[in-house]
Amino acid sequence: MERRLPAARRRQAALQHHSLIRPVSPLYCDNMVITQLMPASRTLRSLCVILLSIALLCGCSQAAQQPGPYASQYAVAIHDAQSDYVRSILQSGQITSADLKDAEQHTIGCLLSAGINASYGTNEWGLDELTIMGVLTRTQSGAQQQCLDAWMGPIMQLYVDQFTNPNNQDWNTLVAACLVRKGLVPSGFTGQDYSNLMSTEGMSFNSSTMAPDNTGTYSYSSSDATQIVLPGGVSLSDPEATACTIIPLQQS
Secondary structure, eight states: OOOOOOHHHHHHHHHHHHHTTOOOOHHHHHHHHHHHTSOOOHHHHHHHHHHHHHHHHHHHHHHHTSOOTTHHHHHHHHHHOOSHHHHHHHTTSSOOHHHHHHHHHHHHHHHHHTTOOEEEEEOTTSOEEEEEOSOOOHHHHHHHHHHHHHHTTTHHHHHHHHHHOTTOOOHHHHHHHHHHHTTSSOTTOOHHHHHHHHHHHTOOOOTTTSOOOTTSSOOOOGGGGTTOBOTTSOBTTSHHHHHHHHOGGGOO
16 A cells, blocks of 8 residues: 655655755746646646746746846856856856866966966955966966966956955945945045045056956055055055955955
């Protein structure tokens, strides 16, 4: 005699099993599971397959209709990607730390094979930087660029942007708010005030607009801000002020 679980237990088990296949919208998931628990027949099996296909397609459509805050940047990066590897990472629309580490490992392997001594490390702001030791020959310089194009591309830049500004908010506003929180500028100092200050001084620390250096990474140096004085008299080279210009949301 066949032993059956109570209805509630059967539905819970079915849901747990289904969740291992693919998450879908709760409404479709419920309808599909209920249908699958009905008596099996050829017609109903066909109906279940149809419902499953519809649910999966709807799940994909729902994901496609909910672009992230960096959707436009990803679209451009995917279009400009110079390798299938870089393109495959970008197509997820969200670069993870595992993605970044994998790209770094491939990049280092490529550089080492070209005779370039290089390594990635984490700087004082928690951002990864590429360090290349020694002076490169012209051939090595070309190989370096090829390695970066093939294995890193814009992955590092987009990851830094996501880390420092996950919602893609106005950068100058974030920096100004951080400076105010730290008491480094008077209350009321705005993003426009910060923008005006940077425009006057001819510089900006926004990672999304900075060009990478010859190692393909974004370098920040407090010495670059030595001559800039914030309203109230604090130099932008002050460690807390510099941190606000690089990782404003991570500063309490």
